[in-house]
Amino acid sequence: MIHFVVLFSRQGKIRLQKWYEARPDREKKKITRELTNAILARKPKMSNFLEWKELQIVYKRYASLFFLFAVDKSDNELITLELIHRYVEVLDKYFGSVCELDIIFNFEKAYFILDELILGGELQETSKKAVIKQIEFADNYQEEEIISLALRDVGLI
């Protein structure tokens, strides 16, 4: 099971964090600080895995952004890398060649996409297409709602 996901920049700034288990805020902060430091200190040629307490950390860098997934020790590290890649692919498709700024300015979208891909710490959809489709559906639904509310506001419907 995935325990938490953190996206952070090369400067160690958190860009997204998602927790699938309850921890107090202060502890979350401590963990992210500790892990970002540990990973930023690693050299690019090292493996993408890190043991950390009772969990293992699988991380990968895409351009200026690090994607970190904390999974159980019994989980398959290699497929977790694929899972990270899947998330990046979906982001890429959604934003159209995604970059760090897209995620900064549209962080809520990045969360929505992650929530469509992973639920409760487990992968819920293995089809890339389906994830994108569902996000787009939800976006459209939201847009239609906004338009219809606006129209209702001005009394056109």
Added chain:
Amino acid sequence: MALEAQEKVMDFMNNARQMMTEAVDRVKMPTPMRLRDLIRAIRAARTAADERAVVNKECSQIRNSFATEDTMWRCRNVAKLLYIHMLGYPAHFGQMECLKLIASSKFTDKRIGYLAAMLLLDEQQEVHLLINNCLKVDLNCPTQFVVGLALCTLGSIASIEMARDLAPEVEKLLKSSNAYIRKKAALCAFKIIRKVPELMEMFLPASRSLLSEKNHGVLITGIVLITEMSERSPDTLNHFKKVVPNLVRILKNLIMSGYSPEHDVNGISDPFLQIKILRLLRILGKDDSDTSETMNDILAQVATNTETSKNVGNAILYETVLSIMDIQSESGLRVLAVNILGRFLLNNDKNIRYVALNTLLKTVNIDANAVQRHRATVLDCLKDPDISIKRRAMELCFALTNTQNFKIMSKELISFLQAAEPEFKAQCSSAMVLSAERFAPNKRCHIDTLFDVLKTAGNYVRDDVVYNTIQLISAEMADLQPYVVHESWKAIRDTENCTEKQPLTQVSCWCIGEYGAFLLDGISVDGENLTVSEEEVILVYQKILDATHMSLVTKQYALVSVTKLSTRFPRATPKIEKIVSSFGSNVQIDLQQRGVEFKQLFDSFDHLRTALLEPMPPLERDSVMTHLDAAESDPIPSNDEGQEVNLLGDMCFTDSKVMADPLANVGNGQTNGHTVAGGGLFDLLDSQPSMDLGTNVIMDHNKTNNTLLDLLGNLDACPPSNESPSLNAENDLSNSLFGPSALGSTHLPSQNSMDLFNDSSPVVASSESMTVLSENGIKLIFEFCHGPAKDLELKITVKLVNNTEKDVSSFEFHVALPKSMQLMMPKINGGIVIGANEEKNINVITIKNPNAAVLRLRLRVSYRFQDISTPFNHQVEVNDFPAAMCSW
């Protein structure tokens, strides 16, 4: 018609009016900054202080907006708050607002509201009760997106209560006709079961039908759910064994089916699903040969047919190998699996090498021989620059070491130790010691390895290595001691900077001190003839003792050792005497004390020196280890104590338990039972507060006898047969010296010293007592009914004595113990009152010491004299309990 038109006009007018008022309202209260603009503003901040200013300003506006119940901008404000929260600023004040958003009818609001709930709330929050109701409503909503949001939130932040409350809803959704909802419900069920396992049964029927799905999303979530249930309950595990053929079929279809663009990853069809199936198969097939049988073929197929040029393929192979090794698979299949790992080890990709090492480590217990074949490759991985890989490789190397390959492995591991990062050195050296103990083919090889470890790991060596080595040399290397002492000599002679290899120096000093006589004999080691002159040894000692950065412990070892050498090196004795006496004025109080005391051995008690400085009897392993454990488990080890423990290995046994051993061996009637009490005496010499006492006594009383006691206390290593006559002779004197009157207010257990020197009457002090506090004529005395019982409990009666002419009131006392112990003390309401010249028992306390740690406590006392209004407060530490009463 005209009426209708009129109505329309009226409507239009009304709307226009409403829009006008709204517009005016908006002008009155400025539109809050957009999220995008806030992010820009924050990113534009040049310094952390600037950023903080922007955030604080925005936060206060958001707060205001929240306070005025502004619904129009609530969504935007919460979104901004989420960004601020991500930057690490507090955002708890938005918690109620996200609930309001969730309760809104608008999807936009709900989307942000639920997102905020997942980020800002966690299980501990009380707002959960409120969110529960929203979730219940939304789970029954007809819109799939709203249900999806609710399920997602439940999956993220489900608490135990939530899980119980909403499980029926989730179970209903698990049977929904909509795949989008079914898959989410399956994962929610997974989460609920993790929280409240007893809810499992409710989901059993629905979960099985998930396996007949076509939709991969539902399939994979269903498999995750079934895996979780099977891992949690053996009954469910048996129940699901029936689905193995279904799983095999699904897996087969995945491998056999051609290219399906939707689920393809680098030419492999849905690796995520494949891996979840392989994992479930592993759990179902474990320890069950029939079930294993049904999956043998498919595992073989996956293992042979998977394309391995890409990471995905290897991910599947990795999972397959784990399954093959875990179930009751055919031997051929196992060979195949280990070969796959062998190929992994040679892979260029570090991740795959890491995984291979990890898996080999798991399988080494199952099939050690198969793993042995890859030893060379594993050894290569020790040189990998990646810490994760290196650590795995190191662990695997230790797992692979056996008697046959010990020499090769230890050589490699020593060179690894040499180059390794500091974080590895301690762990590796301790593991080497254990490994040598188990697998070294002979004693010589064993001791050589230990010296190699000490030499290469320098100061990173843990203390346990020092103890273990000394104990080993003392107890098990009797025939090798001449060799060891020469090795020790070479080690300290050739080490340029002993401060960087202090553990080595300590062991070497100990050996030379004990067996220094062999040094002069000369020995031929590996064709090299060694002869050592007394002068050069003493020179090296001088160097060690003078080194500024040498730790106190090392110097203690060296000083004791050089003193011992005075009887082994007859010609160097004057020189040694000079060194020892030079410590009489050392700034380190412990060394100074040793200097002063040892000096006596050269002056007034020269005749006792030879006997006192005899080599130690073989150290017993357990006693050393126990003491070490005790020291480690002690939650507040003071500096002094730690050193006391370290010294254990050299010559004075501070601990009564350890001390009892060599003495009891002699079977001398006098030692029987009573010597144990001597621990208190040694305290006199070993810890600082009592040191003062020692010197005081020297001033006041008959000098010779006292110093003799000092020496005996410190150097109990001499054979008891020598010791006893002199002890008996001092009987009376010791009584008077340590009698209660002489001791007055000190912490020294008076009875103690007498015990050691009294005749052999078997009255084990049935009620020992010690004065723990004596101030202003008020005395607090601890009386021990008996030593610690079998259940490690010690009962102490607390007696209060008032020697003054005044009444004392409001007497209160508090006791604090180290964390490892428990205190039971009946509470006394109100302060105790005690009249002039009265004494009474005020309480009985019980101390439980489950870890048998060294007993210490801190005492706080307050009281008032009748005629003085200000209370007196005292705080004392009591750590010199009578040994007999606390030898756990």
